[in-house]
Amino acid sequence: GENVEQHPSTLSVQEGDSAVIKCTYSDSASNYFPWYKQELGKRPQLIIDIRSNVGEKKDQRIAVTLNKTAKHFSLHITETQPEDSAVYFCAASRGQNFVFGPGTRLSVLP
């Protein structure tokens, strides 16, 4: 079955700097890759997603890139703000089940 790895497990950046989180997946049939943000005690919330027919997608300060050949995808957050502090999860799906990575705890220091 699908296996998703995520790095780093924790990340601290200064406010205004960029943050990058990387995920790898094992199932070449996976074709949909969402990213979720989870604040303490709250539900995971979808922040951006990408499909396998696209190499990059951007939404304001957030972007995701996908390398199908290498089977990895990354989340890029620019101009980080304290409210970006949360746990971020990547996931991979091939149309039915979603497999999640273990998460990255991002801390944005003021």
Added chain:
Amino acid sequence: DTGVSQNPRHKITKRGQNVTFRCDPISEHNRLYWYRQTLGQGPEFLTYFQNEAQLEKSRLLSDRFSAERPKGSFSTLEIQRTEQGDSAMYLCASSSRGGDEKLFFGSGTQLSVL
């Protein structure tokens, strides 16, 4: 509120008791998922429904766990003879089939087994 709704938000039970959780998905979504999340971990897949049919169940899911979605709308997750290791956040999520498969989560039910 048109989001995914879960009840109860918190459940404290004694070891050996049975518990049942409910999930109401977004109304137009025909896919419903149950996940379990422990502190510091990502959501772990438990089971998935398309309409009323349970299409996939995790190999890790004990026989003490059972889920239903009798009319293809709300779903229940029952845990029989609870164990301390069952303590976790149980998340429900829903999505629509065909094209837009975005997954939306409920707020979860936090289970504590004493």
